[in-house]
Amino acid sequence: xxxxxxxxxxxxxxxxxxxxxxxxxxxxxxxxxxxxxxxxxxxxxxxxxxxxxxxxxxxxxxxxxxxxxxxxxxxxxxxxxxxxxxxxxxxxxxxxxxxxxxxxxxxxxxxxxxxxxxxxxxxxxxxxxxxxxxxxxxxxxxxxxxxxxxxxxxxxxxxxxxxxxxxxxxxxxxxxxxxxxxxxxxxxxxxxxxxxxxxxxxxxxxxxxxxxxxxxxxxxxxxxxxxxxxxxxxxxxxxxxxxxxxxxxxxxxxxxxxxxxxxxxxxxxxxxxxxxxxxxxxxxxxxxxxxxxxxxxxxxxxxxxxxxxxxxxxxxxxxxxxxxxxxxxxxxxxxxxxxxxxxxxxxxxxxxxxxxxxxxxxxxxxxxxxxxxxxxxxxxxxxxxxxxxxxxxxxxxxxxxxxxxxxxxxxxxxxxxxxxxxxxxxxxxxxxxxxxxxxxxxxxxxxxxxxxxxxxxxxxxxxxxxxxxxxxxxxxxxxxxxxxxxxxxxxxx
Amino acid sequence: xxxxxxxxxxxxxxxxxxxxxxxxxxxxxxxxxxxxxxxxxxxxxxxxxxxxxxxxxxxxxxxxxxxxxxxxxxxxxxxxxxxxxxxxxxxxxxxxxxxxxxxxxxxxxxxxxxxxxxxxxxxxxxxxxxxxxxxxxxxxxxxxxxxxxxxxxxxxxxxxxxxxxxxxxxxxxxxxxxxxxxxxxxxxxxxxxxxxxxxxxxxxxxxxxxxxxxxxxxxxxxxxxxxxxxxxxxxxxxxxxxxxxxxxxxxxxxxxxxxxxxxxxxxxxxxxxxxxxxxxxxxxxxxxxxxxxxxxxxxxx
Numbered sequence: 075x076x077x078x079x080x081x082x083x084x085x086x087x088x089x090x091x092x093x094x095x096x097x098x099x100x101x102x103x104x105x106x107x108x109x110x111x112x113x114x115x116x117x118x119x120x121x122x123x124x125x126x127x128x129x130x131x132x133x134x135x136x137x138x139x140x141x142x143x144x145x146x147x148x149x150x151x152x153x154x155x156x157x158x159x160x161x162x163x164x165x166x167x168x169x170x171x172x173x174x175x176x177x178x179x180x181x182x183x184x185x186x187x188x189x190x191x192x193x194x195x196x197x198x199x200x201x202x203x204x205x206x207x208x209x210x211x212x213x214x215x216x217x218x219x220x221x222x223x224x225x226x227x228x229x230x231x232x233x234x235x236x237x238x239x240x241x242x243x244x245x246x247x248x249x250x251x252x253x254x255x256x257x258x259x260x261x262x263x264x265x266x267x268x269x270x271x272x273x274x275x276x277x278x279x280x281x282x283x284x285x286x287x288x289x290x291x292x293x294x295x296x297x298x299x300x301x302x303x304x305x306x307x308x309x310x311x312x313x314x315x316x317x318x319x320x321x322x323x324x325x326x327x328x329x330x331x332x333x334x335x336x337x338x339x340x341x342x343x344x345x346x347x348x349x350x351x352x353x354x355x356x357x358x359x360x361x362x363x364x365x366x367x368x369x370x371x372x373x374x375x376x377x378x379x380x381x382x383x384x385x386x387x388x389x390x391x392x393x394x395x396x397x398x399x400x401x402x403x404x405x406x407x408x409x410x411x412x413x414x415x416x417x418x419x420x421x422x423x424x425x426x427x428x429x430x431x432x433x434x435x436x437x438x439x440x441x442x443x444x445x446x447x448x449x450x451x452x453x454x455x456x457x458x459x460x461x462x463x464x465x466x467x468x469x470x471x472x473x474x475x476x477x478x479x480x481x482x483x484x485x486x487x488x489x490x491x492x493x494x495x496x497x498x499x500x501x502x503x504x505x506x507x508x509x510x511x512x513x514x515x516x517x518x519x520x521x522x523x524x525x526x527x528x529x530x531x532x533x534x535x536x537x538x539x540x541x542x543x544x545x546x547x548x549x550x551x552x553x554x555x556x557x558x559x560x561x562x563x564x565x566x567x
Numbered sequence: 568x569x570x571x572x573x574x575x576x577x578x579x580x581x582x583x584x585x586x587x588x589x590x591x592x593x594x595x596x597x598x599x600x601x602x603x604x605x606x607x608x609x610x611x612x613x614x615x616x617x618x619x620x621x622x623x624x625x626x627x628x629x630x631x632x633x634x635x636x637x638x639x640x641x642x643x644x645x646x647x648x649x650x651x652x653x654x655x656x657x658x659x660x661x662x663x664x665x666x667x668x669x670x671x672x673x674x675x676x677x678x679x680x681x682x683x684x685x686x687x688x689x690x691x692x693x694x695x696x697x698x699x700x701x702x703x704x705x706x707x708x709x710x711x712x713x714x715x716x717x718x719x720x721x722x723x724x725x726x727x728x729x730x731x732x733x734x735x736x737x738x739x740x741x742x743x744x745x746x747x748x749x750x751x752x753x754x755x756x757x758x759x760x761x762x763x764x765x766x767x768x769x770x771x772x773x774x775x776x777x778x779x780x781x782x783x784x785x786x787x788x789x790x791x792x793x794x795x796x797x798x799x800x801x802x803x804x805x806x807x808x809x810x811x812x813x814x815x816x817x818x819x820x821x822x823x824x825x826x827x828x829x830x831x832x833x834x835x836x837x838x839x840x841x842x843x844x845x846x847x848x849x850x851x852x853x854x855x856x857x858x859x860x861x862x863x864x865x866x867x868x
């Protein structure tokens with residue numbers, strides 16, 4: 075009884091003290107803008123309600139960084155809109171006061187895309203998490219930004235459909251659209267570019283529009299400019315994506331996984347090319363180099379032979395799988411492949427692919443206490459052996475730890491650089507190495523970023539990749555859609 | 568060879584945010600996504616695997632409820648069950664349907680279908696009762712292997728590894744038996760489109776509880792449903808003026824300094840723990856100033 079009274083007293087007191095503290099925070103002045111942020115915050119509260127706005131330091135820090143190595147740059151305010159109308163109203167306020175807008179999905183990006191380097195308002199879209207419109211017979215679904223890819227696939231599990239694009243993290247689907255994400259099965263199902271049918275976008279001035287028209291979800295169209303693919307990959311610099319209409323696929327009837335070792339990188343890549351040329355609709359074809367396999371053996375107590383290895387996955391009906399696996403085994407044997415093993419049931423497949431699933435942690439375990447950074451170049455498949463061999467020479471010459479894992483079916487590979495953040499010399503060497511690698515890829519008709527995006531760190535490389543004239547076109551589009559440069563400033567361009 | 572009966576329950580999908588009805592008579596179910604109880608999915612998967620291993624011949628999926636439960640039975644058929652039985656229960660009877668009634672129905676069906684095994688999920692995620700399997704076994708006077716994380720049929724017996732508080736318990740029970748599935752028993756397969764198409768052609772028989780001689784009268788009446796109490800926000804304090812401490816009953820004014828007034832249980836106060844110090848903080852002590860002043864707000868727009 076006593077404690078209940080005590081508790082009520084203390085809660086009242088704490089609430090009063092807390093309120094006093096909060097109002098002191100609200101009255102705080104900001105460097106350049108004085109009372110602007112204060113006015114703006116109360117305008118935000120009027121739109122979203124009190125619990126839709128936060129100035130708390132921890133909250134802002136959480137929204138100022140992603141899973142990259144870029145340092146945290148927190149925004150000034152974080153807002154949580156509940157609907158596209160609220161997004162638009164908030165954007166109008168930011169537009170009027172010239173405050174930067176940074177859209178935020180799950181914060182799982184790898185290129186510093188959510189760093190608020192010029193401050194501003196982070197639009198944390200996680201509360202808009204409805205699956206809006208599922209059309210099972212048409213294989214399409216519309217989702218809001220708070221829906222992640224795993225949540226969508228869980229929602230779909232009874233329908234026989236799935237959304238196959240699977241970047242490592244459980245990312246927001248609209249965030250994946252914004253970064254033009256890709257996954258391990260892009261070789262068969264494509265990336266976000268091929269699988270977004272329509273987007274609902276809010277521009278910096280609050281305009282809401284649909285890139286293909288409201289409700290449109292036809293498989294193909296030649297109506298007007300392809301605005302959908304303009305916004306896919308725009309990384310929050312052109313508009314806020316508040317709905318995405320996605321293309322779904324049937325869950326494969328059966329799945330078989332296989333692993334095969336090769337005497338050389340060339341042999342592994344030759345096999346990849348021949349598998350694709352044989353018309354085998356291979357679903358996943360992943361490459362791990364010998365350093366990576368060695369790391370995985372140590373980390374997961376496995377015993378793969380330490381050599382360039384391909385991890386393969388086939389989707390289809392039972393009968394077609396037999397055919398696919400037989401042909402693939404012939405091809406790999408023809409290229410000197412050995413230890414070809416395959417598995418059908420979920421548990422054994424999981425064990426077979428365990429090395430591939432653990433690559434990130436296995437790489438980090440090579441040097442405990444160090445940080446990891448993943449490169450992301452992509453070249454035409456025929457150039458892959460050359461770039462991988464040259465890259466490995468570069469790594470050895472510069473005494474760098476960089477096991478390689480890649481989506482070899484797309485010509486995309488990642489060096490999982492492991493470096494000691496307290497050793498500035500090593501950090502420098504890694505930095506220079508990644509630049510050399512990107513330029514090597516550009517020289518081979520490739521791209522500096524296959525799936526992670528440009529974000530903060532690759533803007534100079536983008537300029538080198540596309541050239542000044544293309545940059546001008548991009549800048550022209552940006553100036554048209556966001557003349558005040560409020561949308562995620564400092565990124566991409 | 569043997570036939571297995573699998574019970575599947577249609578529940579609100581696990582990912583949905585549950586809302587209590589304004590009249591507190593239950594939770595909102597209209598327009599809310601429903602799906603098969605996750606433990607029932609595991610049960611169906613186990614039954615289908617037994618069939619694939621040719622240990623049993625036929626898997627029959629059973630669900631009790633109104634027309635909509637046919638969707639749940641179809642999902643079981645798409646996962647590999649051979650046929651379904653829809654026990655029609657609707658309206659007030661369905662609202663009052665609980666483990667006792669369902670176990671009577673399942674016991675009657677198990678006898679009628681001459682099932683060798685009844686596999687159920689260990690519990691449903693809406694009522695968390697964890698009773699149906701056990702009651703069914705009791706009504707049939709069959710042995711039960713509950714919370715199964717491993718099931719191995721060996722001739723006329725079943726070896727069941729059970730998940731219990733202390734670890735794992737392995738038992739051997741005679742067939743026919745009731746088994747309830749726990750989380751780690753298996754990973755249920757997703758229904759694929761071709762299997763969903765095939766499932767449309769599989770038969771679902773309709774049965775009424777009265778035909779099975781089952782009385783659905785409930786002995787339980789739900790009086791009221793409430794949400795769990797809202798968590799109170801914590802606050803940072805910089806100190807409390809002594810006039811705020813009003814409680815002087817039993818001479819317990821805490822303004823007298825730390826550790827006076829008996830044990831202070833922070834756990835009761837629904838607020839986050841204060842900074843750990845050498846002794847529990849008395850609220851009426853001037854607490855150390857909470858430094859929120861160190862944030863950098865010097866961004867230039």
